[in-house]
Amino acid sequence: MNRRHPSNTRRTLVGFFEDEQDILAVTQEVRRAGFKIADVFAPYAVHGLDRAMGLEPSRLPLVCFLLGVLGAAFKVWFEFWTTASAWPINVGGKPWNSLPAFVPVTFEVMVLFAGVSTVIAFFIVSRFWPGKKAFIFDPAVTNDRFVLVLEETDAAFDPARLRRLFHEHNAVHVEERVED
Amino acid sequence: MATVYSVLRRPLIEGDKSLSRVTEDVCASMERKPSALWWGAFLAALTALLAGVAAVYHLLTTGIGTWGLNRTVGWAFDITNFVFWIGIGHAGTLISAILFLFRQSWRTSVNRSAEAMTIFAVMCAGIFPLIHMGRPWLAFWMFPYPNSRGSLWINFRSPLVWDFFAISTYFTISLVFWYMGLLPDLATIRDRARPGFRRSITSFFCLGWDGSYRTWLHYETVYKLLAGLATPLVVSVHTIVSWDFATSVIPGWHTTILPPYFVAGAIFSGMSMVLTLMLVVRKAMRLEQYITVDHVDKMCKLILVTSMMVGLAYLTEFFTAAYSGNRYERFAFINRALGPMGWSYWVMVVCNVLAPQMFWSKRLRGNLALVFAITVFVNIGMWFERFVIVVTSLHRDYLPSSWSSYAPTSIEIATLIGSFGLFFSCFLLFCRYIPVIAISEVKGVLSYGRSRPGGRS
Amino acid sequence: MTEYWKSLNEPSSEQDEFPELLQIGSHGFGRRGFLKAAGFSFAGAMLAGCSRAPVEKAIPHLNKPEEITPGVAYHYASTCGACSAGCGLLVKVRDGRPVKLEGNPQHALSRGALCAVGQASILGLYDSLRLKSPLRGGTQAGWEEVDREITAELDAFRRDRKAVRFLSPAILSPTLRHMIDRFLQGFPGARHVVYDPLSCSAILDAHQATHGARVLPHYRFERAEVIAGFDADFLGTWISPVEFTAGYAAGRSLEGEPARFSYHIQFEPRLSITGSKADRRIRVAPSELETVVAHLAALIAMKAGAALDLGPLGPPPAPLEPLADRLWNARGRSLVVSGSQDVTTQVLVNYLNHTLGNYGATLDLDRPSAQRQGNDRQLEGLIGELREGQVAALFVYGVNPVYDLPDGEALARAIQKVPLAVSFAERLDETASVSRYVCPDHHYLESWGDAEPVSGVLSLTQPVIRPLGDTRSVLESLAAWQGIRKSAYDLSRESWQASVFPRQTQEKSFQTWSDKAVHDGCVEVAPARTAIRPFSMVAVERKPPARAAFELVLYPKAGMLDGRHAYNPWLQELPDPITKVTWDNYACLSPTAAANLGVSDGDVVRLEARGKTLELPALIQPGQHDRVVAIALGYGRKETQRFAKIGPAWLHRRLSVGEDGYVGKAASPLLAFSGSTLRYSAVCDKIGKTGRRQELAATQHHHNIHVPKELGGERRPVIEERTLEEARRRGPETGHAADLWPPDHAVPGQRWGMAIDLTACTGCSACVIACQVENNVPVVGKDEVRRQREMHWIRLDRYYSGEGDSLTVAHQPMLCQHCEHAPCETVCPVLATVHSADGLNQQVYNRCVGTRYCANNCPYKVRRFNWFDYPHEDKLQNMVLNPDVTVRSRGVMEKCSFCIQRIQEARIEARRRGEEIEDGDIRTACQQTCPAGAIVFGDMNDPESRISKLLESPRRYHVLEDLNVLPSIGYLALVRNRDT
Amino acid sequence: MNQRVVTWVLVVGLGFSFFMLFGKVGAFRLPGNQQGYEPVQPIAYSHRLHAGELQIACLYCHSGAELSRHAGIPSANICMNCHKFVTATLGAMHAEDDVAQKEKRPPRRLVSSELQKLYDALGLNENLERDPAKEQKPVAWVRIHKLPDFAYFDHRAHVGVGVECQQCHGQVTTMERMRQAEDLSMGWCVNCHRDVNRTGVAGKPVQASIDCQTCHY
Numbered sequence A: 001m002n003r004r005h006p007s008n009t010r011r012t013l014v015g016f017f018e019d020e021q022d023i024l025a026v027t028q029e030v031r032r033a034g035f036k037i038a039d040v041f042a043p044y045a046v047h048g049l050d051r052a053m054g055l056e057p058s059r060l061p062l063v064c065f066l067l068g069v070l071g072a073a074f075k076v077w078f079e080f081w082t083t084a085s086a087w088p089i090n091v092g093g094k095p096w097n098s099l100p101a102f103v104p105v106t107f108e109v110m111v112l113f114a115g116v117s118t119v120i121a122f123f124i125v126s127r128f129w130p131g132k133k134a135f136i137f138d139p140a141v142t143n144d145r146f147v148l149v150l151e152e153t154d155a156a157f158d159p160a161r162l163r164r165l166f167h168e169h170n171a172v173h174v175e176e177r178v179e180d
Numbered sequence B: 001m002a003t004v005y006s007v008l009r010r011p012l013i014e015g016d017k018s019l020s021r022v023t024e025d026v027c028a029s030m031e032r033k034p035s036a037l038w039w040g041a042f043l044a045a046l047t048a049l050l051a052g053v054a055a056v057y058h059l060l061t062t063g064i065g066t067w068g069l070n071r072t073v074g075w076a077f078d079i080t081n082f083v084f085w086i087g088i089g090h091a092g093t094l095i096s097a098i099l100f101l102f103r104q105s106w107r108t109s110v111n112r113s114a115e116a117m118t119i120f121a122v123m124c125a126g127i128f129p130l131i132h133m134g135r136p137w138l139a140f141w142m143f144p145y146p147n148s149r150g151s152l153w154i155n156f157r158s159p160l161v162w163d164f165f166a167i168s169t170y171f172t173i174s175l176v177f178w179y180m181g182l183l184p185d186l187a188t189i190r191d192r193a194r195p196g197f198r199r200s201i202t203s204f205f206c207l208g209w210d211g212s213y214r215t216w217l218h219y220e221t222v223y224k225l226l227a228g229l230a231t232p233l234v235v236s237v238h239t240i241v242s243w244d245f246a247t248s249v250i251p252g253w254h255t256t257i258l259p260p261y262f263v264a265g266a267i268f269s270g271m272s273m274v275l276t277l278m279l280v281v282r283k284a285m286r287l288e289q290y291i292t293v294d295h296v297d298k299m300c301k302l303i304l305v306t307s308m309m310v311g312l313a314y315l316t317e318f319f320t321a322a323y324s325g326n327r328y329e330r331f332a333f334i335n336r337a338l339g340p341m342g343w344s345y346w347v348m349v350v351c352n353v354l355a356p357q358m359f360w361s362k363r364l365r366g367n368l369a370l371v372f373a374i375t376v377f378v379n380i381g382m383w384f385e386r387f388v389i390v391v392t393s394l395h396r397d398y399l400p401s402s403w404s405s406y407a408p409t410s411i412e413i414a415t416l417i418g419s420f421g422l423f424f425s426c427f428l429l430f431c432r433y434i435p436v437i438a439i440s441e442v443k444g445v446l447s448y449g450r451s452r453p454g455g456r457s
Numbered sequence C: 001m002t003e004y005w006k007s008l009n010e011p012s013s014e015q016d017e018f019p020e021l022l023q024i025g026s027h028g029f030g031r032r033g034f035l036k037a038a039g040f041s042f043a044g045a046m047l048a049g050c051s052r053a054p055v056e057k058a059i060p061h062l063n064k065p066e067e068i069t070p071g072v073a074y075h076y077a078s079t080c081g082a083c084s085a086g087c088g089l090l091v092k093v094r095d096g097r098p099v100k101l102e103g104n105p106q107h108a109l110s111r112g113a114l115c116a117v118g119q120a121s122i123l124g125l126y127d128s129l130r131l132k133s134p135l136r137g138g139t140q141a142g143w144e145e146v147d148r149e150i151t152a153e154l155d156a157f158r159r160d161r162k163a164v165r166f167l168s169p170a171i172l173s174p175t176l177r178h179m180i181d182r183f184l185q186g187f188p189g190a191r192h193v194v195y196d197p198l199s200c201s202a203i204l205d206a207h208q209a210t211h212g213a214r215v216l217p218h219y220r221f222e223r224a225e226v227i228a229g230f231d232a233d234f235l236g237t238w239i240s241p242v243e244f245t246a247g248y249a250a251g252r253s254l255e256g257e258p259a260r261f262s263y264h265i266q267f268e269p270r271l272s273i274t275g276s277k278a279d280r281r282i283r284v285a286p287s288e289l290e291t292v293v294a295h296l297a298a299l300i301a302m303k304a305g306a307a308l309d310l311g312p313l314g315p316p317p318a319p320l321e322p323l324a325d326r327l328w329n330a331r332g333r334s335l336v337v338s339g340s341q342d343v344t345t346q347v348l349v350n351y352l353n354h355t356l357g358n359y360g361a362t363l364d365l366d367r368p369s370a371q372r373q374g375n376d377r378q379l380e381g382l383i384g385e386l387r388e389g390q391v392a393a394l395f396v397y398g399v400n401p402v403y404d405l406p407d408g409e410a411l412a413r414a415i416q417k418v419p420l421a422v423s424f425a426e427r428l429d430e431t432a433s434v435s436r437y438v439c440p441d442h443h444y445l446e447s448w449g450d451a452e453p454v455s456g457v458l459s460l461t462q463p464v465i466r467p468l469g470d471t472r473s474v475l476e477s478l479a480a481w482q483g484i485r486k487s488a489y490d491l492s493r494e495s496w497q498a499s500v501f502p503r504q505t506q507e508k509s510f511q512t513w514s515d516k517a518v519h520d521g522c523v524e525v526a527p528a529r530t531a532i533r534p535f536s537m538v539a540v541e542r543k544p545p546a547r548a549a550f551e552l553v554l555y556p557k558a559g560m561l562d563g564r565h566a567y568n569p570w571l572q573e574l575p576d577p578i579t580k581v582t583w584d585n586y587a588c589l590s591p592t593a594a595a596n597l598g599v600s601d602g603d604v605v606r607l608e609a610r611g612k613t614l615e616l617p618a619l620i621q622p623g624q625h626d627r628v629v630a631i632a633l634g635y636g637r638k639e640t641q642r643f644a645k646i647g648p649a650w651l652h653r654r655l656s657v658g659e660d661g662y663v664g665k666a667a668s669p670l671l672a673f674s675g676s677t678l679r680y681s682a683v684c685d686k687i688g689k690t691g692r693r694q695e696l697a698a699t700q701h702h703h704n705i706h707v708p709k710e711l712g713g714e715r716r717p718v719i720e721e722r723t724l725e726e727a728r729r730r731g732p733e734t735g736h737a738a739d740l741w742p743p744d745h746a747v748p749g750q751r752w753g754m755a756i757d758l759t760a761c762t763g764c765s766a767c768v769i770a771c772q773v774e775n776n777v778p779v780v781g782k783d784e785v786r787r788q789r790e791m792h793w794i795r796l797d798r799y800y801s802g803e804g805d806s807l808t809v810a811h812q813p814m815l816c817q818h819c820e821h822a823p824c825e826t827v828c829p830v831l832a833t834v835h836s837a838d839g840l841n842q843q844v845y846n847r848c849v850g851t852r853y854c855a856n857n858c859p860y861k862v863r864r865f866n867w868f869d870y871p872h873e874d875k876l877q878n879m880v881l882n883p884d885v886t887v888r889s890r891g892v893m894e895k896c897s898f899c900i901q902r903i904q905e906a907r908i909e910a911r912r913r914g915e916e917i918e919d920g921d922i923r924t925a926c927q928q929t930c931p932a933g934a935i936v937f938g939d940m941n942d943p944e945s946r947i948s949k950l951l952e953s954p955r956r957y958h959v960l961e962d963l964n965v966l967p968s969i970g971y972l973a974l975v976r977n978r979d980t
Numbered sequence D: 001m002n003q004r005v006v007t008w009v010l011v012v013g014l015g016f017s018f019f020m021l022f023g024k025v026g027a028f029r030l031p032g033n034q035q036g037y038e039p040v041q042p043i044a045y046s047h048r049l050h051a052g053e054l055q056i057a058c059l060y061c062h063s064g065a066e067l068s069r070h071a072g073i074p075s076a077n078i079c080m081n082c083h084k085f086v087t088a089t090l091g092a093m094h095a096e097d098d099v100a101q102k103e104k105r106p107p108r109r110l111v112s113s114e115l116q117k118l119y120d121a122l123g124l125n126e127n128l129e130r131d132p133a134k135e136q137k138p139v140a141w142v143r144i145h146k147l148p149d150f151a152y153f154d155h156r157a158h159v160g161v162g163v164e165c166q167q168c169h170g171q172v173t174t175m176e177r178m179r180q181a182e183d184l185s186m187g188w189c190v191n192c193h194r195d196v197n198r199t200g201v202a203g204k205p206v207q208a209s210i211d212c213q214t215c216h217y
Helices: A020-032 A049-053 A060-086 A099-125 A159-168 B019-031 B036-062 B077-101 B105-131 B136-142 B159-192 B197-205 B213-246 B258-284 B293-324 B327-338 B342-360 B362-366 B368-395 B410-433 B439-445 C031-037 C116-120 C143-159 C174-185 C201-211 C241-250 C273-277 C286-304 C320-329 C343-355 C376-387 C408-417 C474-481 C488-503 C510-520 C591-597 C638-643 C724-728 C766-774 C782-786 C823-827 C900-913 C925-929 C946-951 D002-022 D047-053 D076-083 D090-102 D113-122 D155-160 D165-169 D186-199
Strands: A010-017 A037-041 A146-151 A173-179 C041-044 C056-059 C073-079 C088-094 C097-103 C163-168 C191-194 C216-219 C226-230 C263-268 C280-283 C334-338 C363-369 C391-396 C420-423 C449-454 C457-461 C522-524 C551-555 C587-589 C603-609 C612-620 C628-632 C672-674 C677-679 C681-683 C686-693 C721-723 C752-757 C795-801 C808-814 C833-835 C841-843 C935-939 C969-972 C974-976
Touching (some): A020 A037, A060 A099, A060 B213, A099 B213, A159 A173, B036 B105, B077 B105, B077 B213, B077 B368, B213 B258, B293 B327, B293 B342, B293 B362, B327 B342, C116 C766, C143 C391, C201 C216, C286 C551, C587 C591, C591 C686, C823 C833, C900 D155
Parallel strands (some): C163 C191, C163 C391, C226 C334
Antiparallel strands (some): C088 C097, C457 C522, C551 C681, C603 C686
């Protein structure tokens, strides 16, 4: 993701690869070598890449769980309130509080809340909104290119060595970018 | 490049595709001009849709009396069609969610179109509960909103309310699920498209997808979560639909077996509808290498299994009726098979239980024309299953004095045709403007079944 | 809410979602008079471009009558004019409009009950096709000129002694009878010819022979312990069915003190209502009837040791001996009745009743009935005269000879030739349209009058609304032509003072007497003297029965009678109590006969009798004699043309009338005079299929209490039947099933419930119409009934079991059972049907969205759905709508509400008066009208109430009790006085 | 800051939808709500004057309220009970009397323009006697308080237990022209019925049913 700082310039080293195995390998090595991986771009979800990049697992399941529970709780309360408390009406002689009958709707509402809220949360964490202008390294990223982006943070950063590393893993193309 | 094929697993995608090739193949159909075949099909579907619209117009302006219903048979085509379409709608989520959770990677070639089908089917289904109301303009009363009637709420004990919530939830979740799956592919199209309408529209809808792996990580998680939610949902929806009948007091409706029976039936009909469509799509859109004979074979097996489940349900119903010692129950089922509407029962049995038995033979499973025919049969049979349950149970219930018969009017038939028109128009548009195969997912399983020694050498 | 004034053309905002009834303002008809009569009223008017609901005008009286409070219903006693039985009425008037007829409990004969026809007759008042002014040669004319011309011609006839004839049915009104006599006195040789469209002439002739007076005995079924009916449908259409049904039920009440149960055997060619109730029923062809009676007479004579020469008689049919024993043992407590038009048979019946000592006990000759006075011999004579053109002046009142009588065309031509043919018809019927003058009479609710149906029982008629048209009471017309200009009111009072007042002793002053009489509606006075000599047998000459392959029986239907009410859509749509067919007549054939002829329901058959042919759809009628084809009278009336387009209009609508534009076919051409009486049976020369089909509009399609043989054929325990012995023994108590749910719903106050006695119920269907009138139930038309979408809230399920002579019939009124655990309530998504605190199952029309789920889930299938907006264009007819009941719009469910509007009214009135609601204060429409008293409504929480007592009866059971929906309606098992 | 924008949009959106759901929806005016309806009447009759100043009891004119479902609009003859004598504003009539006394002549009858309409309606001549020549035409008042046709309201039941007229019709005694004070919605009815079951009416306990068929049948 392209976190840009308008104030100071940002130098990145970008390597383009063509194969799943290559990108996995190079990412691991770069990380072992202790360089800071800005991001990796891929046309599909390459398995194991998250471990290679050393990413934390997503915390979205938590959102899903909480909102699901919230939805269910709200619905149970609402159904009880409307049928047994706000205006109790004798329906077919059924008890005021017909809990079993409330289960189906409760379940549906739980799923609805959990599902929709998770997706919304996903949009928020990955800063998605309709019509957002995407930052594209290379249009082929959504087709058949894997891109590894390294940020030049400190003096230890050695472009030459990295270029070599990249080419060892059949990088099709390596370039340095300066943004301001 | 030298590729070694695994002896254990045949590749899911034939023809040794490269990543970009996949993109090409899938997007091709969207980028070339629509074929005459497509136009023909689309116009046909549109005509059917218009017929339905006309029928519904007459219905809304004149009254439910334009249907063949009567004091005894209060539901017939309307609810039959509703349950039928909802059933169809189940395959999509099943394939994309349940098979996903079961790590059935072969699903990737069909899940996109199956999900699309789900959405369109649920749309068709949703129409019927609405127009079957005597006063559809008051349908919003189904929703519990604060009102000036002191607030008068709704009856949460009514299966119809459950239905209302189930269907709307199911539709929303399916839509969201489908859209999620669509995001990366939209980005792909965006990046292929020349500047212009297509690019702007796709880049609007792909929400600025950039393929960053951090996004991919969240994306995968959400996809798993949705799959996890959709799986019980899909089961719950048809269970609730079945409760419309199971919670009633009408012999033939009031049976505890209905929920599993309905869910099995739904998967059954959905699968066969998917297969019907896929067989056409893979031919028409030259996707034989993505939707392979292997896929067809797997789905045929699923159909066979579900067909047996349904058949078992039919038998069990009769057993319970006979065993119950309840004279009304017993009569309901004898009447179902031998009564004035027995023919519909036998149509159902032949199409749903007997026809699919052919799938035992691998050779027949390979004969695509036959498979196509059988899947069509199954769809017909499943429509009649619902008809049998709804109508034959109602038309002769407790008091012989109010027994009656039922025959559809032209309006009802036109409405049914119209719903098919809607379904196919939507599906054809989908084939035209949206990748019918989940590009990114297929790419993910390209390597499946082949291993490459150390990349390019 | 007085919604009945709003206009139809309002936008349907959420407020106005029910189609409105009446916009009197825009309706010129009798507006002035009406606004005065009608109380506080709202005239709806649209305000163009108004964002709010349309502006309504409220137009109060200028000078409000003291005694009327707007919005309060008043009841006025009167007499039913729908047929010649003369039952008592209480007319419910709301804001100047009669809206409902109820029986008058103080009436000596009908005892507060009313039949279907009576209930429906109120619609005649609001019939927009009623004549609104006199006609001369078919064109409108003024009374003055009509009077001038008629009197002028009459004077001429008087001078040159021309024949003047007055044709009428049995006239119950002493005043009118007196007036006619006075009118005819002026003309030498003038004659008053009386005929009853449903003739009993033979009975009167027989009494002429045996008792020397042409009288009709007053039958007292309540006193009879053994009843032998010979083709007399006394519970259905014969003479005075309401009174007879009440008496019959009284004689068969197990709850009464002491419990009594008469034995009833019926000999008849077709299944009649009466036959359906009989303990033993034997099918007899019309031609055999006389023989059977003769056999019985011989047997009784033997027991009496009297000599009776009946010529050669074979061995008596099997069932007759036991019957003879029963009759003999019940001497003085038995009753033999026959509807036969054969004088010989009737003489034998008189002999039987005499020998059994029933005269003076179960037959009353001192207070004879005036409900039939027809003399068919005279009628035949008159027709002859007409044919030969000897009649100069013919006055036709209350009958429709051109339709009623055989070869009406000839009669029509004859009447056209009559120089002065005057009809008093209310509508332009077959006869009126060929008469030169039509001087329309008032509807009976518009006029003063009286009736003495049974000698000594005077029942009065008072107007309850200003005449809606420029019509005139026949009394006034006749008076006017004698140069007397008096109102019907004065004329009636004069005759009461002269001829009735003297016959009573309690009251001294005429004024107080007449006030009380008018208020009560019915007074008993000393009977008029009639010279009757003691019974003396006359020689009977018996001719051998003409045995034929098929015999024709023409019968009146309970709703349609002789067709005098054919204009009435309610009666047209009333399912026949036996066949359950509406909107048609048909040829009834026994299953065997149908099988032989190879016809099934709906096959059109052609039959020939008396040189006439008639084509009708066949209907297979169990329990009918195998050599009999039965056809209902009263159809194919001119006035049914109006029904061409009745019912909702939509793509596949079919018309309610046949190709000829009429509802059904006229059977009267097949009638004939024979042996001085009009015969309703004949030899059917030919009968066969035509190959065409005509689907009948029946409301019931499976008729048997058993399910079809091929599907198991087991009996549905819907009807509980007991023999008399079983019923006397205390039956098993029906235990209350266990309940899973907590008792959340206490019913502390009243808990409304109903008990329906299947033993009493005859299926006469009066309740159906009463409910229809009370609750604004729409008429849907033949096609919709054919599609099984009739709207009646209460239906009468009729079940058969057995066949032929062993056929048993059960009638079961089926209406909303107001279940405590109502399955309909649970499934309604929007709470449109829920339970009330007093145990009612409420249906809220304005909340209903019309999913029909409730109807599907109703085990009794008593819910009715508004498939369309049923037409309410006839604004005059809309005036009959009950202002206290919403008119339901398209797309909503409706059903029996236990007449909630009556419950509310009673409750509010009681509260206003500060009293408690007494048991019996609230009577549902169906209960109120039931001649048999089979329906009892009341508070089940009150241990003293009648219903609580009835529900403790060992006969009590609930329909589909095992569903544990806990219905609020208990049925009392059907008891028959037989051994099996 | 984009993310901030997104977050805000989402928050506001959710907040609004919740408000729509559970906020006071009753505050919005719904179709069919005629609250505040105050049409011009054919005769400018003042409830303030009659019911307020002169303190004429409501039931004197609306006598139906006790006996019938309708309170009823008084017929013209009720008006004439007073307006046989009172033909104009009291002040004007007194003034005329004084002048007449000074001038030693019988006072002339003054007739106010509004009352003239009443007399015309009854077809009266200048001496307030029925003039057969004149046609009688009932006064067409504009109806204000009306319920939908499927709701049956009964004045008896309410007046009987002592519900104040003002409770539903508002402070009539202050209204120059009659106005619909309450919205007459079902909620309004039901809530009152609920309350009186707890509080009772004028101290007396009452049971006001909230069954559907109390009003709908």
